[in-house]
Amino acid sequence: MTAAQIRAARSLLGWSGSQLAAAAGVSLQTIRRMEGEVGPGRSTAANVHAVQQALEGAGVVFIAADQAGGPGVRLKRA
Numbered sequence: 001m002t003a004a005q006i007r008a009a010r011s012l013l014g015w016s017g018s019q020l021a022a023a024a025g026v027s028l029q030t031i032r033r034m035e036g037e038v039g040p041g042r043s044t045a046a047n048v049h050a051v052q053q054a055l056e057g058a059g060v061v062f063i064a065a066d067q068a069g070g071p072g073v074r075l076k077r078a
Contacts, residue, residue, distance in 0.1 A: 001052055001062060002071055003039040006031075009060040009073045023054035 010020050017035070021028045026047050034040040040048045052062070055073075063072040 001040055001048065003035050005062060005071055005073050006040065006051065007035050009055045012060065012073060012075055013058050020051065020054060023058070024050040026050055
């Protein structure tokens, strides 16, 4: 999961940073850090997992870097 994927996923859902933080049970500062230049690599594994679980639970599918020409996100079909 990359910073760009988190930002894109949040945008697809129409969520604010605060909404994602609440859904993941982390602070808004953690979301800002994970979406920023530093990316999720400097966050704890538990925080990265919580954010990914919150986004996936809302319908986001993460696309790996080796699929479809690069990393990305999409929404599950209804």
